[in-house]
Amino acid sequence: MTMNTPNRNYPYPEYGEAANGFPAQDQALATAIDTDLQNNLAAPIADALDEPSARASRPAGAQVVATGVNGTLSYTVENYDNDAIVNLAGSATNFTIQTPGVYLLTGSVNAQPDGSATGAAALIMQSSLGTVPNPVGSSRNLDNDKDTSISCTTLHQAVAGEVLTLFVRHNHGANLNFSIAQFTVTRIS
Structure with missing residues (x-):
């Protein structure tokens, strides 16, 4: 048997x-x-391999952000998108979730030096439903002679229609230029 x-x-x-x-x-x-x-x-x-995923970036050029304000990062290149998450013609800042699920979010940006290493800058992920939890972002002290790279990664339970963005904020004494920004969202379940 x-x-x-x-x-x-x-x-x-x-x-x-x-x-x-x-x-x-x-x-x-x-x-x-x-x-x-x-x-x-x-x-x-x-x-x-076919899970919804999108990545947009700004490989060249800088975005100026004033002291003490949230500067929502904008993108100039859609690197890939298999679920209509990014529409740079409609919005150069928004990632709109089409398929609900758990997403891996990752973003990065460089703060360009201005000769004065005062203050710090933060990169924060935000949802139209509130700030993304666990963790929301990352911050670094600014360097005076080289780019200060900031990145963050998290998992997020997203719903259809939810808009995800990245923004930077700093407390440096003058406006700062932010360059080489990228944001990637990939559904993992």
Whole structure:
């Protein structure tokens, strides 16, 4: 009599069974394992390649942000988008979620130096439903002679129609230029 494993339902012969059906039982086990791997490993990996994902960036040029105000980052290049999340012609700042789910959000920007290393700058992810939780952003002290790179990454439960943006804020004594901005949203479940 053929038995089945409790977790994966793989067939195996009962302990006291005669060993006269070994080739067929071996083939049944191998086929069950192969089918299980295809259905529960290979197929989900292939499906994950088609999850909604978008990335926009501003690889050149700077965006000026005044002291003590939120400067919503804008983008000039749509690097990829397979779910109509980004529409730079309609808005150079907004990512609009089309498919609800858990998203991996990642963003970065560089604050350009102006010769004075005073203050700090923050990069913050924001949702039209409120600031994105866990964590909302990242901050760094400003450098006086080289770009200050700021990045943040988080998971976010998004709903259809929700608008996601990135903004920067700083307390430096003068306006700052922010360059090389990018924002990526990818649904992971």
